[in-house]
Amino acid sequence: MVEVTVTPQSSLADRPVQVKVRGLSPSQLVTLRASLTDELGHRFQSRTFFRADGAGEVDPGHHAALGGSYTGVWPMGPFWFLQPDTLFQRLIKRDVAGSPFLVRLEVFDGLSLATSPQDQPLASCEAERWYVGPGVQRVPIREGKVRGALFLPPGPGPFPGVIDLFGGAGGLIEFRAGLLASRGFAVLALAFFAYDDLPRNMLELNLEYFEEAANLLLRHPKVRGTGLGVIGVSKGAEVALAMATFLPQVVATVWINGTAYIHGTPLIYKDLHIPPIPYYGERLLFMEMGAMDNSAVFGDPRDPAYSASAIPVEKVRGKVLFIVGEADRSYNSKLFAELAMARMPAGSCRLLSYRGAGHLIEPPCSPLCSISRIRASPWLVLWGGEAQPHAKAQEHSWQEIIQFLKLHLGSVATTKL
Template sequence: MIQLQVTPETSLADTPVKIHVCGLAPAQLVTLQASLTDERGVQFQARAFYYADEAGEVDVEQAAAVGGDYVGVWPMGLFWFLKPEKLFYRLMRRDVMSGPFCIQLDLFDSCQPFPSPQVVPLATCTLERWYVSPGVERVPIKEGRVRGALFLPPGPGPFPGVIDMFGGAGGLIEFRAGLLASQGFAVLALAFFAYDDLPRVLVEMDMEYFEEAADLLLKHPKVRGPGLGVIGVSKGAEVTLAMAAFLKQVVAAVWINGMSFLYGNPLRYRGVHIPHIPYCPEKMLITETGALDNYHVFKDPRDPAHVAAAIPVEKAQAEVLFVVGEADRNFNSKLFAELAIERMKSHGKKNYTLLSYPGAGHLIEPPGSPLCSISGIRGSPRPVHWGGEPEAHAKAQEHSWQEILKFLKRHLGPTSNM
């Protein structure tokens, strides 16, 4: 009897699963296919072809895919290589509390590049991929000027606190906060524009807003101080670095593919004003796919005329983890990380760590997320090119996520009291 087994069938989205097939004929060629439909009704699929071993089994942890969406040994390949049926869609859980992504796994006989509804699978199963573990609580935040959502692990705490931010699309994105809370952190998913009654566009980086958010998190009875962590990607990483430089509350900062100079928006904080470098929209390119390539929109920060726009990262007392995708097409994040580290070194600072990944793109996310190299974004007239190569990006996400978790636990303290 042919059996398709997935262990565990219910898990967090960043957790590996084991896929095993038995009951096949020796050397039988089969297709494994993963399918899910997101909250917008867009279907994502991945498929790979495998030969059964002499015992008539396929163990995806050890067997090499011989074709499909990837080749070689990729235990989580059916998740990492999911592709949308429509161009330029990003797989992202928007309402993490409403339930999991349900992924259907089908096993087909022989090579089935595009199985039709008339093709009956040899075996099938459904698994759940959650972005919050049981007992995690989501609390909407609308206090003072601060807007966002607080994710609290189950139990009395206190838990180490983290502020989580995303980038230039604005709004509130919560899936990473849910996963971090599932690891034992109290996480404030923080919006800073284009959400609720916040400004629709980002005019300036008001550090007093982020200081208010830090104080709000630290005063919560389930949050363990005295310091907190911050994690951000893209524009959120720019904010993260500025928070590390100016706010004493921040003791650990994770910067993912951001900038170390102010672009598009000046910074203000208690009488301090840092000017910004204006964008060069005339250098925007349109790729053959019709997507925007913004790589050259950002003026060279090494120009002496722009030195005043540098974030004074040498002031940071926090430990800073720089996570770089070297194939980032949004901007040269590797250069920005190197310039920040060079500035820290020149002031005798050693409170930095660099993780740099060849082939990884802009959107480095937890490992349950497939590569999104192009997607639409709020406020952009066309989809935006993020870059990245599927295999290298998948490995970067797997490695960097574990390093981020270790970094936060090392500098914020243990999470074992959840």
């Protein structure tokens, strides 16, 4: 009797599981399909071909995939190489605290690029992939001007605090905050436009809003009040670097594929005003499938005319971890990271640069999204990246992020799942 299992059957989405197929004939060719449906009804799936070993077993952690969604030995390949049935969809967990993603694994006889509803699998099972661990609490935040969601690990604390920021699409994205809280951090997923009663569009970057959020987090009775961390990607990385520069509350910053200059909208903080480098929309490039390549819209930051727009990172007092995807097609992220590091105090920063990785470097539960739609753009956006090196970058960088935050914010207690 053929059997497919996932161990553990229920797990956090950033943690590895073991997939095994047993009961096949020796050397039998099979297709292993993984699929899930997100909250909007979009289906994502991977479909990979294997040859059973002499014992009639398939283990993606030891047996090389022959083709399909990927090739080679990838223990988490069926999960990491999920792709949408409908083009240009990004896999994002929206209902973070309420339910897991349910990933269905099915084994079919032979090599199949497509199956019909009439095709019966030899075996199937379902895996739960959670974005919060047991006991993690989600608290909506609507205090003063601050809007977001606070994720608290179980127990009395105090826990090290982290502010989590995303980019130019706006809104509130919570999946990374939930996973970080499951690792023992108190995490404020912070919206800064296009959410609740915040401005629909970002007209200025007022650092006093982020200072208010930092103080709110540090005042919480379950948050260790000795300084906090910030993690941001894209426009959120630009904000995070500004916070690290001007706010003494910030002692550890993770910057993922962003800039080191103020772009598009001015930065305002008390009496300070940093003018932006304008976006040059006429330089937009339209690439495969009509997707927009943003990288050319940024003026060359090395132009002396833009020197007033530089974030004065030489004032950074904490530590900064720069994470770069060298195949980023949205920003020239490596250039921005290198320019920032050249002006920073010795020993204050570190660079992780990944060949083949694109713009959206996320926890390892997230398959590569190289092209998608975002709220702020009428066109498809080209993020870049190649599936296999991007997956490796996400796996490695996530562990580095966790260790960096632990090192500079203090020890944490993790949940078991």
